[in-house]
Amino acid sequence: MQVQVGSRILGVSEMPDVKMLNVTKTFDKGRIVAVDHVDLFVHDKEYLTLLGPSGCGKTTTLRMVAGLVEPDEGEIYIGEGRVSGLPPEDRDIGYVFQQYALFPHMDVWDNVTYGPLVKGWNEKKSEGIGREMLELVRLYERTDAFPRELSGGMQQRIALARALAAGAKLLLLDEPLGALDAKIRNELRYELRKLVKDLELTAIHVTHDQGEAMAISDRIAVMRKGKILQVGTPQELYMKPQHLFVAHFIGESNFLEGYVSKVTKKETVIELRGGLMVRTLDKTHKEDDKVVIAVRPEVLTIEKGKKEGVNSLFGQVEKFRFEGTNTRCEIRFENGDSAVVVRPALMTEWLDVGEKVTVSFPVEKSFVFPYPKRGLREELTLE
Amino acid sequence: MNKGIHGIDRKKLIAKIAVFATLASLFIFVFLPSFFLISFTFTKWPDVYTEVFANPFIGDTNWIEIQKHLALSLRLAFFAVMLDLLFGIPLAYLLARKKFWGKGFLEDLITFTLVIPTSGFGFATVLTWTTTSGLGYLIGRGIVDIDFLIPLINVPFMMLIVHIALTFPYIVRTLQAKLEDLEPVFEQASRTLGAFPLTTFRKIVFPLTLPAIFSGGVLAFARSLGETGATMVVSSIYTTAPIAVIRWVSQFKFGSASFLGCLLIVVASAVILPVEFVLQKRGGPTFRFFSIRRIEKKILKTEKFVSRRLSRIKDVISLIFILLIVILPIIIVLNSVALSWSHDPDTGRVEGSVLYQLFGPSNYFASLLKATMVSFASAFVATYVATCIAIPTVFLIERHRLGRFIRSMLRIPLIVPTSALGLSILLLWGPGGLKLVNPGVWLIVLTHIVFSVPVVVEPIIATFEGSEIPMFEGAARTLGATPYNTMETISLPLLKRGILTGFILSFTRSLGETGATFLVMGSDVTIPPLVVNMVEALAIPAALFASTYLIALSFVLLLVFRMVTKR
Numbered sequence: 010m011q012v013q014v015g016s017r018i019l020g021v022s023e024m025p026d027v028k029m030l031n032v033t034k035t036f037d038k039g040r041i042v043a044v045d046h047v048d049l050f051v052h053d054k055e056y057l058t059l060l061g062p063s064g065c066g067k068t069t070t071l072r073m074v075a076g077l078v079e080p081d082e083g084e085i086y087i088g089e090g091r092v093s094g095l096p097p098e099d100r101d102i103g104y105v106f107q108q109y110a111l112f113p114h115m116d117v118w119d120n121v122t123y124g125p126l127v128k129g130w131n132e133k134k135s136e137g138i139g140r141e142m143l144e145l146v147r148l149y150e151r152t153d154a155f156p157r158e159l160s161g162g163m164q165q166r167i168a169l170a171r172a173l174a175a176g177a178k179l180l181l182l183d184e185p186l187g188a189l190d191a192k193i194r195n196e197l198r199y200e201l202r203k204l205v206k207d208l209e210l211t212a213i214h215v216t217h218d219q220g221e222a223m224a225i226s227d228r229i230a231v232m233r234k235g236k237i238l239q240v241g242t243p244q245e246l247y248m249k250p251q252h253l254f255v256a257h258f259i260g261e262s263n264f265l266e267g268y269v270s271k272v273t274k275k276e277t278v279i280e281l282r283g284g285l286m287v288r289t290l291d292k293t294h295k296e297d298d299k300v301v302i303a304v305r306p307e308v309l310t311i312e313k314g315k316k317e318g319v320n321s322l323f324g325q326v327e328k329f330r331f332e333g334t335n336t337r338c339e340i341r342f343e344n345g346d347s348a349v350v351v352r353p354a355l356m357t358e359w360l361d362v363g364e365k366v367t368v369s370f371p372v373e374k375s376f377v378f379p380y381p382k383r384g385l386r387e388e389l390t391l392e
Numbered sequence: 393m394n395k396g397i398h399g400i401d402r403k404k405l406i407a408k409i410a411v412f413a414t415l416a417s418l419f420i421f422v423f424l425p426s427f428f429l430i431s432f433t434f435t436k437w438p439d440v441y442t443e444v445f446a447n448p449f450i451g452d453t454n455w456i457e458i459q460k461h462l463a464l465s466l467r468l469a470f471f472a473v474m475l476d477l478l479f480g481i482p483l484a485y486l487l488a489r490k491k492f493w494g495k496g497f498l499e500d501l502i503t504f505t506l507v508i509p510t511s512g513f514g515f516a517t518v519l520t521w522t523t524t525s526g527l528g529y530l531i532g533r534g535i536v537d538i539d540f541l542i543p544l545i546n547v548p549f550m551m552l553i554v555h556i557a558l559t560f561p562y563i564v565r566t567l568q569a570k571l572e573d574l575e576p577v578f579e580q581a582s583r584t585l586g587a588f589p590l591t592t593f594r595k596i597v598f599p600l601t602l603p604a605i606f607s608g609g610v611l612a613f614a615r616s617l618g619e620t621g622a623t624m625v626v627s628s629i630y631t632t633a634p635i636a637v638i639r640w641v642s643q644f645k646f647g648s649a650s651f652l653g654c655l656l657i658v659v660a661s662a663v664i665l666p667v668e669f670v671l672q673k674r675g676g677p678t679f680r681f682f683s684i685r686r687i688e689k690k691i692l693k694t695e696k697f698v699s700r701r702l703s704r705i706k707d708v709i710s711l712i713f714i715l716l717i718v719i720l721p722i723i724i725v726l727n728s729v730a731l732s733w734s735h736d737p738d739t740g741r742v743e744g745s746v747l748y749q750l751f752g753p754s755n756y757f758a759s760l761l762k763a764t765m766v767s768f769a770s771a772f773v774a775t776y777v778a779t780c781i782a783i784p785t786v787f788l789i790e791r792h793r794l795g796r797f798i799r800s801m802l803r804i805p806l807i808v809p810t811s812a813l814g815l816s817i818l819l820l821w822g823p824g825g826l827k828l829v830n831p832g833v834w835l836i837v838l839t840h841i842v843f844s845v846p847v848v849v850e851p852i853i854a855t856f857e858g859s860e861i862p863m864f865e866g867a868a869r870t871l872g873a874t875p876y877n878t879m880e881t882i883s884l885p886l887l888k889r890g891i892l893t894g895f896i897l898s899f900t901r902s903l904g905e906t907g908a909t910f911l912v913m914g915s916d917v918t919i920p921p922l923v924v925n926m927v928e929a930l931a932i933p934a935a936l937f938a939s940t941y942l943i944a945l946s947f948v949l950l951l952v953f954r955m956v957t958k959r
């Protein structure tokens with residue numbers, strides 16, 4: 010039902026792709042590189058999320074698409090048209106600001122119909138669309154309220170309705186749920202996605218919350234320090250991280266340092282510190298390469314006592330915590346390395362600190378990355 | 393135990409005494425002089441009535457004069473504020489939202505006209521517009537005559553120009569501060585929703601900053617209504633209300649002078665206080681604009697055109713405006729001083745040179761030196777005393793239940809035109825009243841304290857409210873500091889910047905004050921009246937030198953001001 014409503018009003022026919030080619034933006038006379046040679050392609054009617062730690066350039070990227078910031082280098086296309094130099098009012102976008110930016114001196118109705126008004130649409134059309142957008146976010150009965158009289162969640166929905174009412178085909182959302190408390194945030198994510206899908210919009214959503222990104226997106230672009238490291242569906246990023254940082258940032262990983270000791274047709278053998286050997290199916294490294302092997306805590310299994318086997322590492326329990334659904338166990342291996350094991354609580358034996366255990370993982374369930382030039386710890390910091 | 397209770401009692405007593413002393417000094421030094429003129433006029437009403445309305449020889453001529461002068465002052469203030477808004481708003485927007493080369497210089501220039509003693513600046517402006525030493529150089533005669541009356545609005549051109557130059561900084565500075573506080577995100581939101589820059593300004597920025605525009609306008613209006621120094625220099629045949637007050641006092645027409653002074657106070661209050669009251673309401677008022685759909689489309693079209701085609705022009709116009717009314721007069725004064733340093737540039741005569749007038753028989757240099765001493769001494773003492781009253785007053789305003797009331801009351805000395813104030817002081821402490829103090833430095837000091845206290849109080853309050861002092865004080869108390877310790881180690885150091893800013897602002901204001909000083913100075917002439925006297929005595933080279941001297945002085949003050957206010 011809502012699909013038809015939205016489509017009719019917006020006259021949705023052709024949706025834009027967004028293309029960013031080699032886009033760079035610096036601040037402070039080049040001292041701060043906020044966005045560093047980014048290429049990004051957003052498909053028609055796609056829900057894409059820009060995910061990354063604080064200060065990595067997500068907002069700047071979004072603002073360049075909106076025309077609020079002009080790139081130093083590179084080109085941006087919305088649909089067929091190149092938008093470089095075009096002011097925001099000519100780009101036909103909807104932008105939802107993190108703090109909503111609802112006009113404090115206007116009531117809900119005037120806020121929502123602001124776009125139609127300044128675009129000079131006729132009164133009937135403006136009122137129609139204002140009404141329908143407010144019904145869509147279920148706030149039609151609050152038209153006379155001023156923004157400060159509304160709860161955070163309501164303000165968020167008004168901000169969304171306002172952006173949609175301006176007839177935008179491309180919706181840009183900068184941490185739209187960031188200012189809400191956890192429970193409302195979780196509810197609104199699904200609502201937000203449903204709305205975008207119902208109205209057949211293209212959306213670029215910025216967040217630093219990986220849970221939100223995983224739940225809401227068709228694809229996620231992971232950013233760090235102004236660069237996009239990997240773009241993919243949530244599953245792809247989880248299953249096949251192509252970058253150490255992605256393995257770290259999407260889900261959780263244990264990292265073990267080592268050298269490639271042998272490469273055969275079937276597998277690669279890696280020697281960890283202290284001479285421990287593990288096997289992987291990795292094909293990308295040569296003998297003697299320094300590497301980091303990443304294993305997700307939830308693929309590790311744990312047994313009491315010392316057991317021999319493929320990819321079995323012997324160690325001692327250092328911490329053991331019950332975390333509701335899961336248990337979280339920190340193990341220190343013989344060679345001094347450590348790893349975290351997460352298991353469903355109902356399926357785990359209770360372990361005591363100091364207990365001797367064997368931890369193992371299947372050969373196909375690990376990722377191998379070249380050892381980062383500037384060191385593992387630096388590579389994984391969020392700044 | 394007993395001792396503890398005793399201790400508390402004593403502390404309470406001391407606190408009470410401190411509150412009482414602050415209130416008493418506020419009353420004696422600030423409020424009493426502000427209101428005295430009104431009560432004087434009432435108590436002497438029969439005499440005043442006879443002089444103003446029923447003079448046995450001239451009938452109600454004085455009353456007609458009063459109406460004329462007051463009307464001119466109001467017209468002048470009104471049109472000055474309107475033009476301030478016209479040029480000031482784009483300028484404030486430019487300064488608050490854009491970064492560009494020379495921005496700091498532009499801001500300094502705007503502050504400059506706030507700190508410069510106005511009589512010197514008035515002279516520079518006259519020179520610029522009415523003589524061949526100024527803009528007239530280009531066409532071989534003055535651009536306008538000094539008595540040129542702008543048709544339709546009936547405001548003397550020179551007065552309007554000078555008043556705009558001296559009052560537009562109030563609009564620019566207040567609005568700029570407000571805009572810098574206002575997140576640009578609202579403007580950005582408006583743009584992403586499809587509004588052109590000018591539409592965004594009309595629908596978002598303007599309504600959100602209207603309180604600041606109003607309060608800047610109020611300050612500008614008050615300043616224009618009371619301005620005397622520059623106005624006297626450019627007045628030629630016209631008389632504004634403050635000038636009339638001064639002239640009548642010198643002719644011992646106290647009845648007319650005090651009646652006109654009263655009217656000035658009443659008119660200023662009637663215009664300004666309602667606006668202040670609306671603005672002071674919690675959270676500020678919400679202005680809603682009803683847009684008329686039918687013309688809305690036309691407006692939008694125009695705004696689109698202007699936003700697209702003419703966006704740069706308004707910035708350029710603002711800059712030309714500054715160039716014409718601030719920079720040019722300064723340059724022309726400096727240039728003229730250089731040209732006529734040793735001989736008159738036109739006739740070549742030595743008698744028309746700066747040097748001759750300074751050190752020759754009229755010996756203006758000695759007068760200038762003496763005036764400088766008087767100016768600095770009185771400005772320093774007045775500001776010092778005012779600061780001593782202002783600091784406890786700020787605590788009173790923030791902590792005492794009378795606080796809000798005191799704060800509103802402190803607006804009044806700021807809007808009372810200074811010539812009315814001077815008359816009030818003269819009639820209160822001086823020979824016309826209690827005969828406690830004779831005209832001279834000490835009466836100047838008493839006069840300047842009146843407006844200096846509110847000038848010092850404002851920045852201290854701003855610092856107080858911006859620095860979370862109560863929180864830090866609370867922290868200090870939990871760490872075991874006594875209230876006195878807390879004051880000395882926490883509050884005063886945190887307030888230092890505010891106190892310094894207030895001190896400098898008050899000092900410069902005191903140094904440049906003309907209207908009141910004229911009435912109370914006796915033979916202790918300060919610099920600004922001296923410049924007026926030079927112009928009236930047609931000692932132009934001397935006036936040139938004095939103006940240059942004032943410009944240099946303001947420049948130094950500006951540097952000090954910058955050092956204090958910038959982090």
Ligand SMILES: Nc1ncnc2c1ncn2[C@@H]1O[C@H](COP(=O)(O)OP(=O)(O)OP(=O)(O)O)[C@@H](O)[C@H]1O
Pocket residue numbers: 036037041042043061062063064065066067068069070217
């Ligand atoms: N207008 C600006 N002037 C100077 N530096 C800026 C400006 N805007 C952003 N930066 C800098 O650019 C970098 C990227 O900022 P950006 O806001 O895009 O990050 P972000 O990923 O959105 O971070 P967050 O999650 O904290 O919002 C930061 O180092 C920031 O300090």
Ligand SMILES: [Mg+2]
Pocket residue numbers: 067068069183
């Ligand atoms: Mg951001």
